[in-house]
Amino acid sequence: MRLLRSFLPIAIFTVASLMYVHQQVELVKLSYTIEKKEKALNVILDRREQLSYNIKNLEAPSRLESALLAKNIDITFPKKGNVVRMARPYVISGRGVSDMRSVGLEKRFNIFGFLDFLTPKAEAHQAEE
Amino acid sequence: MHSGILRKRQFAVFLFFILSLSILVLRLFYIQVIKHGFYKKIADEQHTVSLEIAPKRGIIFDRNMRVLAINLHSDSVFANPRVIKDKRKAAASISRILGIDEDFVYERLSKNKSFVWIKRKVSAEASASLKALKIEGLDTIQESERSYPDKALACHVIGTVDIDNNGLEGLELYYNKYLKGEPGWVVSTQDAKRKLLESYQYEYIPPRDGSDLVLTIDEVIQSIAERELAKAFEKFNAKGASIVVMDPRTGDILALANLPNYDLNNAKNRSQESIRNRAINDFFEPGSVFKIVTASAALEEKAVLLNDKFDCENGEWHIGRRVLHDHTPHGIMTFKEIIEKSSNIGTVKAALRMGQEKMYKYMKLFGFYDKTGIDLPGEVAGINRPIKGWSKVSMYAIPMGQEVTATALQLACAIAVIADNGYRVRPRVVKQVIDPTGKVIKEFPVNVSARAISTDTVLKMRSVLNGVVNSGTGKKAKMEDYEAGGKTGTAQKVLEGRYSQDRFIGSFIGFAPVEKPVLAVVVSVDEPHPVYFGGDVAAPVFRNVVNDTLRYLSSKDQ
Numbered sequence: 132m133r134l135l136r137s138f139l140p141i142a143i144f145t146v147a148s149l150m151y152v153h154q155q156v157e158l159v160k161l162s163y164t165i166e167k168k169e170k171a172l173n174v175i176l177d178r179r180e181q182l183s184y185n186i187k188n189l190e191a192p193s194r195l196e197s198a199l200l201a202k203n204i205d206i207t208f209p210k211k212g213n214v215v216r217m218a219r220p221y222v223i224s225g226r227g228v229s230d231m232r233s234v235g236l237e238k239r240f241n242i243f244g245f246l247d248f249l250t251p252k253a254e255a256h257q258a259e260e
Numbered sequence: 261m262h263s264g265i266l267r268k269r270q271f272a273v274f275l276f277f278i279l280s281l282s283i284l285v286l287r288l289f290y291i292q293v294i295k296h297g298f299y300k301k302i303a304d305e306q307h308t309v310s311l312e313i314a315p316k317r318g319i320i321f322d323r324n325m326r327v328l329a330i331n332l333h334s335d336s337v338f339a340n341p342r343v344i345k346d347k348r349k350a351a352a353s354i355s356r357i358l359g360i361d362e363d364f365v366y367e368r369l370s371k372n373k374s375f376v377w378i379k380r381k382v383s384a385e386a387s388a389s390l391k392a393l394k395i396e397g398l399d400t401i402q403e404s405e406r407s408y409p410d411k412a413l414a415c416h417v418i419g420t421v422d423i424d425n426n427g428l429e430g431l432e433l434y435y436n437k438y439l440k441g442e443p444g445w446v447v448s449t450q451d452a453k454r455k456l457l458e459s460y461q462y463e464y465i466p467p468r469d470g471s472d473l474v475l476t477i478d479e480v481i482q483s484i485a486e487r488e489l490a491k492a493f494e495k496f497n498a499k500g501a502s503i504v505v506m507d508p509r510t511g512d513i514l515a516l517a518n519l520p521n522y523d524l525n526n527a528k529n530r531s532q533e534s535i536r537n538r539a540i541n542d543f544f545e546p547g548s549v550f551k552i553v554t555a556s557a558a559l560e561e562k563a564v565l566l567n568d569k570f571d572c573e574n575g576e577w578h579i580g581r582r583v584l585h586d587h588t589p590h591g592i593m594t595f596k597e598i599i600e601k602s603s604n605i606g607t608v609k610a611a612l613r614m615g616q617e618k619m620y621k622y623m624k625l626f627g628f629y630d631k632t633g634i635d636l637p638g639e640v641a642g643i644n645r646p647i648k649g650w651s652k653v654s655m656y657a658i659p660m661g662q663e664v665t666a667t668a669l670q671l672a673c674a675i676a677v678i679a680d681n682g683y684r685v686r687p688r689v690v691k692q693v694i695d696p697t698g699k700v701i702k703e704f705p706v707n708v709s710a711r712a713i714s715t716d717t718v719l720k721m722r723s724v725l726n727g728v729v730n731s732g733t734g735k736k737a738k739m740e741d742y743e744a745g746g747k748t749g750t751a752q753k754v755l756e757g758r759y760s761q762d763r764f765i766g767s768f769i770g771f772a773p774v775e776k777p778v779l780a781v782v783v784s785v786d787e788p789h790p791v792y793f794g795g796d797v798a799a800p801v802f803r804n805v806v807n808d809t810l811r812y813l814s815s816k817d818q
Contacts, residue, residue, distance in 0.1 A: 162457035169458075173402075177333045187327050187409035192483035208811035211741055 308462070309450045314404060315441030316696075317425050318470035320418060320432075322479040323512070323691065329418055329432070329524075331425075332407045335387035335400040336380040341369045343397030350395050354378060357389045380423055381405045406432075408524035414482050416518050416537035417475070417636065417689060420527045430537070431473060431689065434637050438693050438702070441470035471701060474692040476512035481505055481809050485515035488804045489783070493519045496766075496788030496797045502539040504672040505805060508679035508771060508780040510706045511687045513634070514809070516669075539668040540634060543642040544784070546671055547751030548602045548733075549769045549794070550661030553674060554611050555599050555724060557622035560717040563614035566596045566724065570606045577605045579656055584608060587750075599724045600732030602748060604660040611659035619658060620647040625712040626674045627684055628666055634687045635704070642666040661751060668767075672782040675769040677712045678721045678745075679777035684709040721745075726774045736799040737770060739807045745777075746770020746802060748794035753787070763787050768798035772806045778813065779806055 188194065199206060291299060320329035337358065344350050351366035358365075358379050368376045380403065382390075387400050406421045419430020427436035444467030449460035485503045493501045498519070505515035518538040522530035536542065558564045575589030586603050598606030611619055623629065623644065631641045642665035650658070657663040666674075669687060677684050686707035693702040713721075725745030728734045733748040749767040752759040767784040771777040783798040783805075791797055 158459040159451070159457060162459045163455075165458040166455065173333075180330070180332055184330060184332055184407060184409055187330075191410045191413065192480050193410065193413060193487065196483070196487065208808050209815050210811060211814060214815045 307449045308447065309454075309456065310445065310447045311456070313444040313446060313467045314425075315443055315467035316404060316469040317406065317421070317441065318439040318472040318696075320439075320473045320475065322475050322477050322482075323514075324478065325474070326479045327409060328414065328475065328477070328479065329406060329408050331404045333402045334381045334405040335384070336403045337378040337382055337387070337390060337398070337400050339369055339376055339378055339399070340374050340397040341371050341376060342374055344369055344395065350398065353393055353395070354390065354398070357386055357393075358382060410479065410483075411523045411525055412521045413479065413486065414477055414515075414517065415521050415524050416539070417477060417513075417516050418524060419637075420524060429535070430636065431475070434635055435473055435690065435693070439470040439473065442468040444468070469696045471693045471695045473690050474694060476507075476510075476514065476689055476691050477516070478514045480812055481805075482515040482517065484808045484812070485805050486517045486521075488801045488808075489517055489519055491804075492783075492785055492788075492797055492801045496785060496791055498785045498788045498797075500533070500538055500542075500786035502542075502668045502782070502784050502786075503801065503805065504539050504668050504782045505809065506672050506676055506687060506780045508676035508685065508777055511673075511676070511685035511708075512691070513687050513689050514779070515805075516689070537636065537638065538786075539782075540632075540636055540639045541667070543640060543665040543667045543670075544765050544786075545662055545664065545751045545754065546666050546767065547661040547749040547765070547794070548604075549671060549747045549749030549767050550664060550666070551599055551602065551607050551659070552678065552721065552725065552747050552769070553622055553626045553628070554607055554619065554659040555595075556626075556678065556713050556717055556721050557618055558595070558610045558614050559720050560622070560713045561614050561618050563618070564595045564610045566594065566720060568595045568610075569593065570595065570598060570609045572598065572603045572605045575605070577608075579653075582653055582656060584656060596724050596727060599747070600727040602728075602733045607659050608656050612655060616647060616650060616655050619655065620650075622712070623658075623664070625684070625710075626677055627670055627709075628664065628674070632667075632669050632673050632687050633707075634669060635689050639669070640667060642670060661749060668782045668784050671767070671769050671784075672780055675746075675771055675782065676780040678718055678725065679771035679780045681715055682711045682713040682718045684712050722771075722774050722777075725770065729770070733793075733795045734768060734770070734799050736795055737768060737803045737806075739772070739803055742772050742807065742810050743774040744770050744772035744802075744806060745774050746781075746799070748799060750792060750794045762789075764792040766792050766794040766797040768794050768802045770802050770806070772810060779809060781806060 196206075317331050319327060319331075322328055337354075341347070347366060347369040351362050351369055354360075355362035355365045360379060365378060368378060378398075382400075390398065390400065404425060406425060408418065415430075417430055419432040419434075420428045421432050422428050425440070427433035427439065432439065445463065445465045446456070446461060447463040449457045449462075451457060485505050489501050489503045492498070501519040503515065503517050504513065506513055516537075516539055518536065520531065520534040522534040559566070569592050571592050572586060572590035574591060575586040577584040584605050586605055588601065590601060590603050590606070593601065593603065593606055595606070595610055598610065628642060628644055631639050633639075644664050654663055673684060673687060686709070688704050688707070690704055692700050692704070695701050722745050725747055726743060728748070729737045729744050729746050734746050737744055737746050747769055749765075749769070751765045751767070752761070753763040753765060754760070755763065765784055765786050766788050767782070769780075769782045771780045781802050783801045785797045785801075788797045
């Protein structure tokens with residue numbers, strides 16, 4: 132009993148010390164994990180930046196022009212009358228381009244509109260990852 | 261007897277251990293308690309590291325938020341020479357991959373230091389090859405590198421940065437304080453391999469990234485301008501060329517280009533000739549394009565009317581010992597025809613009616629005595645004498661653009677007066693500064709000076725300059741779809757104090773569309789040959805640039 136009493140504080144101290152050391156080891160491990168993840172994230176971000184830079188490079192007007200000229204494609208900006216501005220939104224159907232109103236897509240006032248939620252509708256579902 | 265000896269021996273061993281333990285305890289006490297501060301300092305120095313976190317430099321966008329300058333990461337190679345064993349072999353391998361002198365690398369590796377740069381901002385391939393060598397003591401760190409996706413586009417406007425991403429030229433220099441940002445700091449513990457331990461961060465001050473610039477430059481218009489300028493530059497074997505495309509209503513510089521130019525991504529290897537932003541750094545005698553000032557002044561002061569007739573002396577007018585020439589002999593012409601045909605004699609005669617005080621007044625009003633105030637470094641103004649310094653013959657030279665100097669940008673601002681209803685506007689290259697969160701922190705408003713000429717004179721001048729394009733010296737600026745106004749100029753260069761007989765600057769300044777101008781353009785070609793007339797070398801550039809730009813703008817508006 133006496134022996135136990137004298138060893139108990141030592142045991143408690145030892146366990147507490149071990150727990151503290153364990154905690155510190157875990158912290159260091161966590162640091163390495165964070166660093167690893169950060170590195171991976173940076174690689175991805177760098178790659179993304181590099182790719183958007185490449186896209187920008189490819190989209191540069193001077194590069195596009197020279198690339199097209201190399202293929203003997205000479206393009207010019209449209210003249211005044213070449214661009215036709217459409218006054219209202221149009222839809223393209225099998226019968227050609229038509230005004231939204233002519234194909235009945237225009238939103239009309241509906242007296243029973245407040246019951247709209249009862250009717251089934253096509254809904255997009257979020258894709259599972 | 262035996263037990264007594266044993267006890268003594270036991271006691272001796274016990275005493276030995278007790279003494280040893282006591283020595284150890286004392287030593288431990290000495291280290292842990294007495295020398296605590298000393299050893300803690302050494303340990304802290306080894307484990308605690310204070311690092312600067314570089315901010316991201318701001319992005320430069322064109323007026324439509326297309327990226328013109330961005331930051332990419334690249335590796336920089338460094339070494340710890342104290343760790344590298346076979347320095348000669350390492351130097352040979354490194355120099356082969358990085359393409360640098362072996363002796364230079366060896367000299368670096370021979371230093372008694374724990375950190376030396378080998379080469380900063382190397383290519384990804386070179387970095388990968390170096391890592392594959394697995395040389396102990398050789399490593400890379402990531403740094404931010406300025407990259408320009410459009411390469412040489414608008415190089416003189418954008419400018420360059422040094423190896424530490426500090427602005428050196430152009431907007432990179434002028435707006436460095438906005439673009440640069442402020443570095444942050446982290447104080448943390450590092451392990452034996454010098455890796456930072458995130459969980460032991462004592463202090464973290466995040467960096468403040470640089471703000472972004474939104475320019476007035478339009479990437480497409482800039483590209484058109486550079487394309488057409490390059491065509492003329494090559495075709496006429498010119499020494500240099502400049503173009504400024506400006507919105508006269510706001511002073512927005514839509515395009516500004518000079519030739520020769522250089523690739524911003526490879527600025528180290530550029531020539532001295534290509535560095536200069538000629539449009540704002542170089543001034544020259546404008547020649548006949550300056551007649552827009554003389555004509556505007558004479559009309560504004562009602563010294564002449566458009567239909568007033570002048571005798572142009574069949575191309576040769578003797579004034580004392582001086583003889584004034586016209587390129588093509590003309591007889592009697594109206595003032596409108598004089599400007600259209602660019603008669604020196606007629607212009608001088610009209611200016612003499614007005615007098616030198618008024619000539620001087622309008623030179624000032626058109627901005628020939630001041631810098632334009634553009635937000636680019638190194639702008640100069642033409643050197644023009646105050647009226648007190650004018651000689652007796654000055655009024656026979658200045659009205660036709662001699663004895664007066666101007667930069668291409670000053671000429672752009674002068675033609676913009678006619679294009680913008682008589683007001684002189686201050687040109688600007690940057691519209692906004694936005695912080696990394698997208699909030700506008702600074703806007704540069706349109707800055708308009710006092711009116712230089714009345715609307716009546718503006719309308720008259722537009723009609724005169726439209727005549728220059730339709731039936732005068734600027735026919736090559738005429739477009740199919742749009743009506744333009746402009747003035748040609750062919751100035752002899754001054755070399756060693758004399759007018760050169762074989763070196764010229766061909767220029768054209770103009771605006772379009774005549775009825776409601778949205779573009780003011782200046783084109784100048786330095787030493788073109790064998791053809792050197794402004795109407796032949798610069799007017800076609802104006803036509804093509806304005807034609808494509810107006811088509812582009814109208815398709816964009818729709």
